[in-house]
Amino acid sequence: MVHRTFLVLFLAALFIAGAQSTTVFLTNKCPYTVWPATLTGGGSQQLSTTGFELPSGDTSSLQVPPNWTSGRIWGRTGCTTNSTTSKFTCLTGDCASGQIECNGAGGIPPATLIELTLNGNGNGIDFYDVSLVDGFNLPVSVEPRGDHGCNATRCAGDVNGVCLPELSVTAGDGRVVGCKSACLALKEPKYCCSGEFNTPEKCPPTGYSKLFKAQCPQAYSYAYDDGSSTFTCPTGDNYLVVFCP
Ligand SMILES: *[C@@H]1O[C@H](CO)[C@@H](O)[C@H](O)[C@H]1NC(C)=O
Ligand SMILES: *[C@@H]1O[C@H](CO)[C@@H](O)[C@H](O)[C@H]1NC(C)=O
Numbered sequence: 001m002v003h004r005t006f007l008v009l010f011l012a013a014l015f016i017a018g019a020q021s022t023t024v025f026l027t028n029k030c031p032y033t034v035w036p037a038t039l040t041g042g043g044s045q046q047l048s049t050t051g052f053e054l055p056s057g058d059t060s061s062l063q064v065p066p067n068w069t070s071g072r073i074w075g076r077t078g079c080t081t082n083s084t085t086s087k088f089t090c091l092t093g094d095c096a097s098g099q100i101e102c103n104g105a106g107g108i109p110p111a112t113l114i115e116l117t118l119n120g121n122g123n124g125i126d127f128y129d130v131s132l133v134d135g136f137n138l139p140v141s142v143e144p145r146g147d148h149g150c151n152a153t154r155c156a157g158d159v160n161g162v163c164l165p166e167l168s169v170t171a172g173d174g175r176v177v178g179c180k181s182a183c184l185a186l187k188e189p190k191y192c193c194s195g196e197f198n199t200p201e202k203c204p205p206t207g208y209s210k211l212f213k214a215q216c217p218q219a220y221s222y223a224y225d226d227g228s229s230t231f232t233c234p235t236g237d238n239y240l241v242v243f244c245p
């Protein structure tokens with residue numbers, strides 16, 4: 001009897017754990033259309049969508065299957081379909097697939113990245129962050145939605161507005177639409193924490209990364225910015241991503 005009860009509980013627990021899937025809601029509070037894109041890491045299958053259009057004011061949702069462990073989400077801006085070639089391209093965050101769906105391609109930086117690891121290694125913990133390691137294109141936030149009381153993280157500042165000329169990406173009309181990180185723009189080991197600068201001790205913040213950090217204190221401003229930029233939540237929450245929070 002005891003054994004049978006235990007077995008039933010055990011199977012129920014297994015079922016619940018196995019059936020747990022996460023929903024990521026995406027809301028566009030920007031005054032312009034954003035084309036969200038997703039890229040799955042770690043050998044899992046891509047999500048059911050890898051790119052779609054999200055008009056200003058709209059909310060959409062992504063169902064993340066239980067066996068999905070990690071990936072990134074970013075917003076593309078200034079996208080158009082060329083009437084001659086039928087190719088879809090974006091001013092920022094373009095994944096060069098020629099289509100709205102990225103189909104496993106990453107975004108061309110600079111783009112503000114939302115990085116998600118859900119129950120990695122089956123450890124029951126989700127990790128999430130906003131990364132400007134490759135640069136910035138638009139403000140974002142990530143907010144766990146559940147009863148664990150986990151903290152949101154965001155990059156709500158206007159990095160484009162303070163971007164230095166040597167890091168700026170401009171549209172045809174001269175408007176700054178993206179801001180490269182110093183690593184991306186200048187490709188020096190001291191900005192990329194590579195070569196002889198490959199430890200946190202040898203790769204402190206620089207004037208460039210501090211400019212990013214001043215606008216977005218919770219976001220990764222350079223490779224070793226973990227202390228103030230990594231967020232965790234017990235697995236089971238859903239997530240809300242907001243563009244222009
Ligand atoms: C994950 O689950 C999906 C559907 O539930 C399945 O098609 C896919 O093969 C699984 N992928 C892995 C890597 O287990
Ligand atoms: C569309 O693509 C063609 C061929 O690459 C190019 O010459 C043209 O400028 C593009 N049109 C627009 C509006 O970008």
Ligand SMILES: *[C@@H]1O[C@H](CO)[C@@H](O)[C@H](O)[C@H]1NC(C)=O
Nearest residue numbers: 148149150151152231232233
């Ligand atoms: C949320 O942030 C507050 C203030 O930084 C911190 O004290 C608290 O421990 C955080 N909560 C969690 C669940 O990480």
